[in-house]
Amino acid sequence: MTPKEPIKILVTNQKGGVGKSTIAANLAAYFAMQEGMQIALIDFDKQASSSRWTKKAPDVGVRISQVEVNYQSAGMALLSARAGVRKYSSGVDISICDFTWTPAMSEDFMSDFDVVLVPSSSAKFEMASTEIFILEYVQKRMARLAASKQSLIVVPSRVDPGYASIGTFTNLDFLANCFIAPPIHRMPEVDSYVYEDFFCVCPDKAVADNFCMFGKYIAHKVDERREIRKTLSINGQSVNREIAKKVSVLDDYRKRAKNLGFYGGAALTGANPDNNLTPVPDAPATRTIGERFIPGFLRKTTE
Ligand SMILES: Nc1ncnc2c1ncn2[C@@H]1O[C@H](COP(=O)(O)OP(=O)(O)OP(=O)(O)O)[C@@H](O)[C@H]1O
Numbered sequence: 001m002t003p004k005e006p007i008k009i010l011v012t013n014q015k016g017g018v019g020k021s022t023i024a025a026n027l028a029a030y031f032a033m034q035e036g037m038q039i040a041l042i043d044f045d046k047q048a049s050s051s052r053w054t055k056k057a058p059d060v061g062v063r064i065s066q067v068e069v070n071y072q073s074a075g076m077a078l079l080s081a082r083a084g085v086r087k088y089s090s091g092v093d094i095s096i097c098d099f100t101w102t103p104a105m106s107e108d109f110m111s112d113f114d115v116v117l118v119p120s121s122s123a124k125f126e127m128a129s130t131e132i133f134i135l136e137y138v139q140k141r142m143a144r145l146a147a148s149k150q151s152l153i154v155v156p157s158r159v160d161p162g163y164a165s166i167g168t169f170t171n172l173d174f175l176a177n178c179f180i181a182p183p184i185h186r187m188p189e190v191d192s193y194v195y196e197d198f199f200c201v202c203p204d205k206a207v208a209d210n211f212c213m214f215g216k217y218i219a220h221k222v223d224e225r226r227e228i229r230k231t232l233s234i235n236g237q238s239v240n241r242e243i244a245k246k247v248s249v250l251d252d253y254r255k256r257a258k259n260l261g262f263y264g265g266a267a268l269t270g271a272n273p274d275n276n277l278t279p280v281p282d283a284p285a286t287r288t289i290g291e292r293f294i295p296g297f298l299r300k301t302t303e
């Protein structure tokens with residue numbers, strides 16, 4: 001029997017404290033507990049927060065490993081990171097890497113993954129830095145990522161309950177295969193149970209339902225990717241040419257985004273078959289409720 005080729009998920013952002021470890025560990029638990037899959041959680045963080053968490057929480061069968069990257073040179077960094085992923089991903093259905101992005105890592109590392117999750121809070125400054133992060137690092141690999149349908153998914157994290165995502169990421173909607181996941185809500189009293197249990201089985205039904213909705217969305221993307229992997233060599237070339245045309249607009253956009261210094265732009269409207277949340281036609285780019293800034297891709301579900 002040929003060994004199975006695991007689906008690899010990277011959870012990353014250059015910014016700290018955006019929810020990477022929370023999402024990586026909870027997603028690992030979701031896949032293991034709700035989808036019955038064999039999961040490896042690979043922690044690149046020196047503080048090892050996701051492994052600490054899953055070690056304290058009940059054993060749900062997630063295989064946890066830690067990888068230390070050798071940053072002596074760019075080449076060594078990529079090599080050691082790749083070796084770690086390969087070693088600890090073997091034999092599982094899905095491996096999930098929790099990695100704080102650093103410019104010392106080559107963008108080539110990103111293209112090793114089937115799905116790249118970029119958590120970001122919905123705060124104005126964090127959305128802006130997330131956009132720029134994506135443009136900086138994904139741009140160079142975009143044609144290849146899109147051609148092979150590797151998806152880049154922005155994950156709104158710590159969103160106030162009562163908001164849902166709409167459409168794709170506003171300013172990045174020209175990036176093929178860039179999506180926005182259903183948001184992970186700001187969980188109440190997160191610290192009282194966060195290190196003992198997982199969101200997907202939380203006794204607070206609202207917390208569990210919210211996380212399971214996110215988990216299902218990612219599971220669907222993983223299934224899509226599995227299907228696509230079977231046919232990659234057939235259609236990769238033609239998609240590639242289409243995407244290459246789009247890349248040329250990116251440099252100009254990036255300059256403008258930096259000058260603006262904030263997140264703006266018109267929300268993408270219309271049906272998005274990859275997102276089963278209902279888009280709102282003519283949604284405003286941004287709204288301000290009281291003093292709070294609400295990004296255009298979030299809509300209020302409870303009034
Ligand atoms: N959905 C949520 N609701 C409430 N609090 C949250 C949520 N997600 C994360 N937090 C809290 O936010 C903080 C940062 O989260 P986390 O450690 O997952 O981020 P990180 O990106 O891994 O950070 P670092 O860059 O330090 O590794 C933690 O205290 C965590 O408990």
Ligand SMILES: [Mg+2]
Nearest residue numbers: 020021045049
């Ligand atoms: Mg972390």
